[in-house]
Amino acid sequence: MADLIKLTAAEIAAKIASGEVTAVEVTEAHLARIEAVDEKVHAFLHVDREGALAQARAVDEKKARGEKLGPLAGVPLALKDIFTTEGMPTTVGSKILEGWIPPYDATLTKRLKAADVVILGKTNMDEFAMGSSTENSAYGPTGNPWDLTRIPGGSGGGSSAALAAYEAPLAIGTDTGGSIRQPAAVTGTVGVKPTYGAVSRYGMVAFSSSLDQGGPCARTVLDAALLHEAIAGHDELDSTSIDAPVPAVVEAARNGDVRGMRIGVVKEFAGEGYQAGVMQRFNESVEVLRELGAEIVEISCPSFDKALAAYYLIAPSECSSNLARFDAMRYGLRVGDDGTKSAEDVTALTREAGFGDEVKRRIILGTYALSSGYYDAYYGSAQKVRTLITRDFEKAFEQVEVLISPTTPTTAFPIGERADDPMAMYLADLCTIPTNLAGNAAMSLPCGLAPEDGLPVGLQIIAPAMADDRLYKVGAAVEAAFTARWGHPLLEEAPAL
Amino acid sequence: MTVTELVSYEDALATYDPVMGLEVHVELGTKTKMFCGCATTLGADANSQTCPTCLGLPGSLPVVNAIGIESAIKIGLALNCSIAEWCRFARKNYFYPDMPKNFQTSQYDEPIAFDGYLDVQLEDGEVFRVQIERAHMEEDTGKSTHVGGATGRIHGASHSLLDYNRAGIPLIEIVTKPIEGAGERAPEVAKAYVAELRELIKALNVSEARMEMGQMRCDVNLSLRPKGVEKFGTRSETKNVNSLRSVERAARFEIQRHAAVLSAGGTIIQETRHFHEEDGSTTAGRIKDNAEDYRYFPEPDLVPVAPAREWVEELRAALPELPRVRRNRLREEWGISAHDMQSILNAGAVDLITATVDAGADSASARKWWMGELARRANEDGVEPAALPITPEQVARITVLVAEGSLNDKLARQTIEGVLAGEGDPDTVVDKRGLKVVSDEGALGTAVDEAIEANAAIADKIRGGKVAAAGALVGAVMKATRGQADAARVRELILEKLGVEG
Numbered sequence: 001m002a003d004l005i006k007l008t009a010a011e012i013a014a015k016i017a018s019g020e021v022t023a024v025e026v027t028e029a030h031l032a033r034i035e036a037v038d039e040k041v042h043a044f045l046h047v048d049r050e051g052a053l054a055q056a057r058a059v060d061e062k063k064a065r066g067e068k069l070g071p072l073a074g075v076p077l078a079l080k081d082i083f084t085t086e087g088m089p090t091t092v093g094s095k096i097l098e099g100w101i102p103p104y105d106a107t108l109t110k111r112l113k114a115a116d117v118v119i120l121g122k123t124n125m126d127e128f129a130m131g132s133s134t135e136n137s138a139y140g141p142t143g144n145p146w147d148l149t150r151i152p153g154g155s156g157g158g159s160s161a162a163l164a165a166y167e168a169p170l171a172i173g174t175d176t177g178g179s180i181r182q183p184a185a186v187t188g189t190v191g192v193k194p195t196y197g198a199v200s201r202y203g204m205v206a207f208s209s210s211l212d213q214g215g216p217c218a219r220t221v222l223d224a225a226l227l228h229e230a231i232a233g234h235d236e237l238d239s240t241s242i243d244a245p246v247p248a249v250v251e252a253a254r255n256g257d258v259r260g261m262r263i264g265v266v267k268e269f270a271g272e273g274y275q276a277g278v279m280q281r282f283n284e285s286v287e288v289l290r291e292l293g294a295e296i297v298e299i300s301c302p303s304f305d306k307a308l309a310a311y312y313l314i315a316p317s318e319c320s321s322n323l324a325r326f327d328a329m330r331y332g333l334r335v336g337d338d339g340t341k342s343a344e345d346v347t348a349l350t351r352e353a354g355f356g357d358e359v360k361r362r363i364i365l366g367t368y369a370l371s372s373g374y375y376d377a378y379y380g381s382a383q384k385v386r387t388l389i390t391r392d393f394e395k396a397f398e399q400v401e402v403l404i405s406p407t408t409p410t411t412a413f414p415i416g417e418r419a420d421d422p423m424a425m426y427l428a429d430l431c432t433i434p435t436n437l438a439g440n441a442a443m444s445l446p447c448g449l450a451p452e453d454g455l456p457v458g459l460q461i462i463a464p465a466m467a468d469d470r471l472y473k474v475g476a477a478v479e480a481a482f483t484a485r486w487g488h489p490l491l492e493e494a495p496a497l
Numbered sequence: 498m499t500v501t502e503l504v505s506y507e508d509a510l511a512t513y514d515p516v517m518g519l520e521v522h523v524e525l526g527t528k529t530k531m532f533c534g535c536a537t538t539l540g541a542d543a544n545s546q547t548c549p550t551c552l553g554l555p556g557s558l559p560v561v562n563a564i565g566i567e568s569a570i571k572i573g574l575a576l577n578c579s580i581a582e583w584c585r586f587a588r589k590n591y592f593y594p595d596m597p598k599n600f601q602t603s604q605y606d607e608p609i610a611f612d613g614y615l616d617v618q619l620e621d622g623e624v625f626r627v628q629i630e631r632a633h634m635e636e637d638t639g640k641s642t643h644v645g646g647a648t649g650r651i652h653g654a655s656h657s658l659l660d661y662n663r664a665g666i667p668l669i670e671i672v673t674k675p676i677e678g679a680g681e682r683a684p685e686v687a688k689a690y691v692a693e694l695r696e697l698i699k700a701l702n703v704s705e706a707r708m709e710m711g712q713m714r715c716d717v718n719l720s721l722r723p724k725g726v727e728k729f730g731t732r733s734e735t736k737n738v739n740s741l742r743s744v745e746r747a748a749r750f751e752i753q754r755h756a757a758v759l760s761a762g763g764t765i766i767q768e769t770r771h772f773h774e775e776d777g778s779t780t781a782g783r784i785k786d787n788a789e790d791y792r793y794f795p796e797p798d799l800v801p802v803a804p805a806r807e808w809v810e811e812l813r814a815a816l817p818e819l820p821r822v823r824r825n826r827l828r829e830e831w832g833i834s835a836h837d838m839q840s841i842l843n844a845g846a847v848d849l850i851t852a853t854v855d856a857g858a859d860s861a862s863a864r865k866w867w868m869g870e871l872a873r874r875a876n877e878d879g880v881e882p883a884a885l886p887i888t889p890e891q892v893a894r895i896t897v898l899v900a901e902g903s904l905n906d907k908l909a910r911q912t913i914e915g916v917l918a919g920e921g922d923p924d925t926v927v928d929k930r931g932l933k934v935v936s937d938e939g940a941l942g943t944a945v946d947e948a949i950e951a952n953a954a955i956a957d958k959i960r961g962g963k964v965a966a967a968g969a970l971v972g973a974v975m976k977a978t979r980g981q982a983d984a985a986r987v988r989e990l991i992l993e994k995l996g997v998e999g
Contacts, residue, residue, distance in 0.1 A: 084556045097555065104549050106556055203556040210797035239560050239799050318797055321588050324599035325553045343594060370792035379794060
């Protein structure tokens, strides 16, 4: 059983399809692992033992009936607690939704179920996906399996930690400013932010609607591609969903190759604030790509240095509107409703108790930025920066097929270190944010351990919108080269829990 | 609440010049809501027509109703507006318990239709052009019922009930430019504008526009400025004025109230006002200072609306005849005065008369019945003429029976009575009640002879040239035939028998 948890999703699916193991055995192995380690890791907010086993049994019954199984049938998955799940709690890491049982499934949840993916439960996250460390969860932090005293990244720290702790071979994240890629980088796993609109947002609790994008998290590039294919595709319930065929990501992941490819190194993502070991591993990655036959060129994206500022106007602005609905009227937490207080008082008391500091900070920031008289200076200017960043990408992609950079300037920092310093925390997303602002696709995958702290470093690959397959083609080639160099997947170097 | 001493309407207009702005919300008659697939049927159980999207549940997203867009464009075109080549929805952020998301998905600086006009005809036939600023799309809110208070308002209520069936129903908001130059006729223009708009909406078949059902709601913004002054005064916004008569009364009341305040040296506060049907007055609502900030920004959950020019032209080509044009055409066809046409309009009988003519009646007879007997019955029963249990086809049949001499006026009236009483169609009623005109010349001749014999003195007068006296003999014959004779024919026979030229 112990071996089952180390398998990749592709391997698990193959073993179930061949009858070597049952889906129930696989699910039980992962549930046992969760039982054994999650007290320490705290990747999960909710484990749906019965539901997962029921799903697994259904897969085994299908198999017994001789029905054809999908490519991920019976594979367990950890779902970020931001997607609605009918009958299963969805908290978004916030007290304000404590106890809320959604009456409907997100489109992504539906697609996972349709693909016979077994949903183990819901993973921890920064409240409303606002944060880079999962410390902003109202339900306590998650530990990084590489060092439980350090952060697993955020906002999707629960999903990345679940992968790194072998609690699940697949996970779902959402990426508004780096919440899939940065956790992947600091936990030595793979995470992809697909092109904006590739994965339906219907049923994904909104933080910043124009930036939010769900995507796959896994331990290998191929697994991420298999999951990508299962969740992507047009959804008529999401107006911003792309109505075009999903790029052939699985095929790309099976045929990693960079020969003859022009790859750009983003000049601006280096220098002050970048940890030496991070730059060392990144530079090695550049050499590896060169050795694999890619042509490396330096690319300048001059507007990227304004990305963080623009992001922290747009995301809070949209969130201030998106979160206005949490007013204690219809669902979730209600504080002070003792018959003596007005509706306004109950709303105020509920928000006071239900929202954490970071959420309040962003609501206030966004409310201010949208105010009449300030709109043009703040929200308006930020949108102009967004256009400039998009143009930088367009120019870059005229010269190269993909761009690369470190995913995050540093490795995992200790829990508590940046908790009182929002600016330091925001810098964790320096390299990931431009992609969200422009709406194109990016991946983070492991490229080694930083010598000074022995912690994972992520390599970010950025592709143009709708060319998500390039991420997998490049990622698979890099992954294969590094695995050969290390002699094993990077995660095997993580200490035992 | 301080009761304002009003200035007389004439005095107010002697000193001040009113400027109005009218904002009309129309609920579209689409089968589904603006941003989700929920039904829009009126009168369903509370919250039975809701889904995650119109309840604003976390994670839900809107999708635009294409029929809603089409309806908005039709309205824009009929109002002579330009149609945006590209426009977006915007979020209007404010808090209210019956608004599920605490923002309304609306349009802000990029309305779907803008810069148009609507020509409205006043009762005397004068045409007044009302300039249209914009028509934009938005969604309705839910409905609050405040329980336990005396007034039905939230103040003093012990609790409130929320029904979200209405939340997300498509609305079109039509905003005029400031209406200047109407002078003393401002209230009349306001009423005529709303009436014309309602006719237009109905003709476009995009809404039933029933004001009493809240399908069309009007806000009357009004300010006064001293005559000869260019700058607008401070306005008041009288909300939810929901009948044509009320629109006129609200404008009139506000003119008198503003004039009273201004004449006394006071200043008008920019505020919303509640209109009271009972006495036509308004009372203060909430103060609208410039601090009110909706923090509009483009709705990121919806893609921009970019109606193809070809489609817009197709819609333009398919627009129905506009109500004013149709009315003027019918007036000419029917050969009646503007005043008569206005009476028909006020009675809500244009479509009924048209349908009756289409069913074979001549227009004069159709008008006569709908504006006479049937209008009176509708009035007595307190219903619209259209709601009477008689169809234009049945009325047409009756006029045909009259024209061919089978019925006279009196019998026709009895036939209508029978139809209204549910006794069947006109022919059935005529049969059952035995209402056919006596046209047997022999029987009629006998009756005439008997009448002459019984009224020898009158017969002599007639012989002597007093033709007018024939009426008394006609009456006698009609009485003898229990009204079933054709009176004109009776008269002819009498004169014939007495050897007098009619």
